[in-house]
Amino acid sequence: MKGINSFSIKEHRMLFYYIIILIGILIDQFSKWMVLSFLKPVGSTAIIPSILHLTYTENDGAAFSMLAGHQFFLILITLLFIIVIFYFFLRLPKNRRYFELNLSFAMILSGAISNLLDRIFRNFVVDFIDLRIIGFAIFNVADMLVVGGCILLIYQLFLNKELLNDDNDVFSLPGKKPQK
Numbered sequence: 001m002k003g004i005n006s007f008s009i010k011e012h013r014m015l016f017y018y019i020i021i022l023i024g025i026l027i028d029q030f031s032k033w034m035v036l037s038f039l040k041p042v043g044s045t046a047i048i049p050s051i052l053h054l055t056y057t058e059n060d061g062a063a064f065s066m067l068a069g070h071q072f073f074l075i076l077i078t079l080l081f082i083i084v085i086f087y088f089f090l091r092l093p094k095n096r097r098y099f100e101l102n103l104s105f106a107m108i109l110s111g112a113i114s115n116l117l118d119r120i121f122r123n124f125v126v127d128f129i130d131l132r133i134i135g136f137a138i139f140n141v142a143d144m145l146v147v148g149g150c151i152l153l154i155y156q157l158f159l160n161k162e163l164l165n166d167d168n169d170v171f172s173l174p175g176k177k178p179q180k
Contacts, residue, residue, distance in 0.1 A: 013094035024110025028141040029117065032126040039128060047100065055130040057138045060123065064177045071123055078116045085109055100156045107149030111142035118142075 035056055041043065044055040061068030064078075089105035092098050118125040127138040157163060 009137065010094050017089075017094070019043070020103065020106040021110045021113070024142075024145050025114045028111065028114040028145070031128075031141050035126055035128045042121050044130070051133040053129070053130040053132055054128050055138055058122075058124040058128040059127045059138075060125075062086065071119055075116065075119050078112060078119065082109060082116065085112070086161055098163075100152060104149045104153035104156065107145045107152065109144030109149075111147075111149065114142040114145075115140075 035054070039054055040056045042056075044053050046053050059068075060071060062074055085105055085108055089102065089109065092102050092105065092119065107113060115125050125142075127139060127140050127143075129144075130138045
């Protein structure tokens with residue numbers, strides 16, 4: 001068995017991102033456990049009246065409750081999404097140049113996996129963050145991780161367009177070489 005000092009730099013960097021993914025899942029699942037334990041019985045409570053409330057909601061659909069009641073389909077789509085994101089995450093070099101891209105994929109994976117766990121084990125996703133000031137959909141920590149990761153990903157790709165044309169062929173499909 002390898003000791004911690006016998007890991008390569010790449011393995012240490014991968015471990016860092018796996019820890020980020022795990023921490024995101026744990027924070028989201030802990031927040032949902034707290035909501036189920038303490039908020040579900042009361043339904044809703046104002047943190048800042050008319051601005052921010054915590055409101056217990058069982059979402060059996062996707063974003064904005066689309067496809068409500070189609071859990072099997074949503075589980076399959078989420079699994080496919082996770083596999084595709086994980087594929088690109090594994091292909092990214094684990095160095096400073098790609099830190100933000102790796103972090104964005106780790107955030108997206110963390111949120112997607114945590115909401116998938118809800119779908120599999122509860123048959124719905126627990127939502128509770130209620131921004132009444134803007135009348136937005138009720139959401140959870142996993143949703144914030146996915147959206148934050150997507151924003152970071154898009155920002156990095158716009159900021160560093162050369163990453164899409166990199167010699168590493170990170171974003172090309174297996175067996176396909178990008179045209180130069």
